[in-house]
Amino acid sequence: METSTDSAVEPGAPSTDSTPAGTPGFTRRALLGTAGAGLVIGAGAGAATALAVERRDRRAPAGADHQAGTAPGLGPARVAFHGEHQAGILDPQQARVQLAAFDLAGGVGRDGVRALLQRWSRTVARLAVGEPADEFENQIALDAGPCSLAVTFGFGAGLFEKTGLTEQRPAGLEPLPAFPADALDPARGDGDLFVQIGADDALVAVHALRVLQRQAAGTAALRWQMSGFGRTPGATATPMTGRNLMGQVDGTNNPRPDEEGFAAKVFVAAGGGQPAWLAGGSFLVFRRIRMLLDSWEALPVDRQERVIGRRKADGAPLGTPADAGERAPVDLNARLADGSLAVPADAHIRVAAPAANGGAAMLRRGFSYHDGLLGDGSPDAGLLFLAFQADPRTGFTPVQRKLSRGDGLSRFLRHEASGLYAVPPGAPQGGYVGQTLFD
Numbered sequence: 033m034e035t036s037t038d039s040a041v042e043p044g045a046p047s048t049d050s051t052p053a054g055t056p057g058f059t060r061r062a063l064l065g066t067a068g069a070g071l072v073i074g075a076g077a078g079a080a081t082a083l084a085v086e087r088r089d090r091r092a093p094a095g096a097d098h099q100a101g102t103a104p105g106l107g108p109a110r111v112a113f114h115g116e117h118q119a120g121i122l123d124p125q126q127a128r129v130q131l132a133a134f135d136l137a138g139g140v141g142r143d144g145v146r147a148l149l150q151r152w153s154r155t156v157a158r159l160a161v162g163e164p165a166d167e168f169e170n171q172i173a174l175d176a177g178p179c180s181l182a183v184t185f186g187f188g189a190g191l192f193e194k195t196g197l198t199e200q201r202p203a204g205l206e207p208l209p210a211f212p213a214d215a216l217d218p219a220r221g222d223g224d225l226f227v228q229i230g231a232d233d234a235l236v237a238v239h240a241l242r243v244l245q246r247q248a249a250g251t252a253a254l255r256w257q258m259s260g261f262g263r264t265p266g267a268t269a270t271p272m273t274g275r276n277l278m279g280q281v282d283g284t285n286n287p288r289p290d291e292e293g294f295a296a297k298v299f300v301a302a303g304g305g306q307p308a309w310l311a312g313g314s315f316l317v318f319r320r321i322r323m324l325l326d327s328w329e330a331l332p333v334d335r336q337e338r339v340i341g342r343r344k345a346d347g348a349p350l351g352t353p354a355d356a357g358e359r360a361p362v363d364l365n366a367r368l369a370d371g372s373l374a375v376p377a378d379a380h381i382r383v384a385a386p387a388a389n390g391g392a393a394m395l396r397r398g399f400s401y402h403d404g405l406l407g408d409g410s411p412d413a414g415l416l417f418l419a420f421q422a423d424p425r426t427g428f429t430p431v432q433r434k435l436s437r438g439d440g441l442s443r444f445l446r447h448e449a450s451g452l453y454a455v456p457p458g459a460p461q462g463g464y465v466g467q468t469l470f471d
C-alpha cells in the first residue's frame with residue numbers, strides 16, 4: 033500500500049508532457065494545474081489504515097486541501113494501477129461505476145487477447161494518473177483529474193475455451209448453480225472479458241469505458257454494459273458506509289483488510305488448488321439484483337429493519353443500545369424482553385452470516401442502479417452486486433443457496449443477470465494485467 037500527499041506520479045508513469053495521438057495540444061494534467069497533487073492509493077494488501085486515512089483526506093473541506101497546497105476536490109485523487117492486486121478491490125468505493133463485458137471475436141487467439149490486454153493496461157495506467165488516453169482520446173474527461181479512477185479486469189470462462197487455455201481455467205470458474213427464483217437474462221451476464229471502471233466522476237468513468245471499447249474493436253465486442261453509483265465522498269458530515277436504494281447502510285460487516293485471514297477470504301493463494309497464474313488474484317461474482325421498491329417502501333421502517341436485522345438510521349444490529357453504532361458486534365443470540373430473537377430467524381444478516389454458512393465470506397463492493405421504469409411502471413432499480421472472493425464455491429454459492437431459500441429480503445428482490453470472472457493479480461510496473469496467464 034502506497035499513499036502520498038505530495039507530487040505523486042507512479043514510477044514509470046508516462047511523461048506529463050506527452051501529447052496523445054488525436055489530441056493535439058491537450059494534456060489533462062496541464063489543465064489540472066496542480067498535476068500530480070493527489071493521493072496515490074496502492075492496491076497492495078494490509079491496506080486498512082491507509083484506506084481510512086485516504087477516505088478522510090478525500091472528504092476534507094476544500095480549504096484544508098488548499099492549505100496542503102493541493103487542488104481542492106476529488107479530482108487529483110489517484111488509485112495506483114500497478115500493484116500486487118488490481119485496483120478496484122481494496123480502494124474505497126468510488127461514487128460511479130461502469131461495468132461492461134466483452135465477447136471475443138471469432139478467430140481471435142491468444143496473441144490477439146494478449147495484445148488487447150497490453151493495450152488496455154498501457155492506457156489505464158495513463159488514465160489513472162490523469163494523462164489522456166494514448167489512442168482514441170475523445171476529450172470526454174479532458175478537464176478532470178483521475179478522480180480515483182480504478183479499472184479492474186476479469187476473465188470469463190469463455191475466454192479460456194476460445195484461446196485454447198482450458199488447462200489454465202481455474203476450477204473456481206465452474207458455472208454458478210441455478211438458484212430458486214433466478215430470472216437471469218443471459219444477454220446481460222457472463223462474457224469473455226469483464227471490466228469494472230470506478231471513478232468519483234461520471235465523465236471520467238465513461239471516458240475510460242469509451243476508450244477501452246474502441247481499443248477492443250475487431251478483437252472483442254461489447255456484450256453488455258451497466259452504470260452504477262454510490263455515495264459521493266463528502267456527501268455526509270462524517271464518513272460512513274454508504275446506503276443502498278432500500279435506504280439501508282450496506283457493507284458494514286465486510287471483511288476488513290486489517291483483520292486476521294482477510295487475504296485468505298478475498299485473494300487466491302499460491303498453491304491453493306487454483307492455477308499458479310491466478311495467485312494474488314480473486315474471483316468476482318456479479319449479480320444484477322432488482323429491488324421491488326414499491327413493495328419495500330410500503331413496509332413500515334420497523335418491519336424493514338427486521339428484514340435485514342439492523343437499524344435503518346445508524347446501521348447498528350437490532351438489540352444493541354441506541355448509541356451502539358454501525359460497527360457494534362452482531363449478537364445473533366440476543367433476545368428482546370418478550371424472549372423473541374432481536375435479529376429474526378429469517379433476517380438477512382443472520383442467514384448470510386459466515387457462521388451460518390460454514391465460514392463462507394466475501395468482500396461485497398456493490399453499486400446502486402436506477403435505469404428508469406419498467407413496463408408496469410415500477411422502477412428498474414436495484415443493486416449491481418459485486419463480491420470478490422478466494423473461491424466462489426466456498427464463498428458466494430453456499431450463501432446465495434441459503435439466502436434463496438430462507439432470507440426475508442429475497443421476497444423484495446429479483447436476480448436478473450449474473451456473471452463470474454477470474455480476476456488476475458495486479459500488473460507489475462511496465463507489465464500488463466493477465467501477463468501471468470498470457471506470457
Ligand SMILES: C=CC1=C(C)c2cc3[nH]c(cc4nc(cc5[nH]c(cc1n2)c(C)c5CCC(=O)O)C(CCC(=O)O)=C4C)c(C)c3C=C
Nearest residue numbers: 276280281282283284285286321381384385386415431432
Ligand atoms: C450471496 C450473497 C449476498 C447477496 C446476493 C446479498 C444481497 C443483498 N444484500 C443487501 C443488503 C445488505 N446485506 C447485508 C449484509 C450481508 N449480505 C451478505 C451477502 C449477500 N447479500 C453478507 C455476507 C452480509 C454480511 C452478513 C454478516 O455477517 O453480518 C446488510 C447489512 C450490512 C452489512 O453488513 O453490509 C445489508 C443492508 C441487499 C439490498 C441485497 C440485494 C439487493
Ligand SMILES: [Fe+2]
Nearest residue numbers: 380381384396
Ligand atoms: Fe446482503
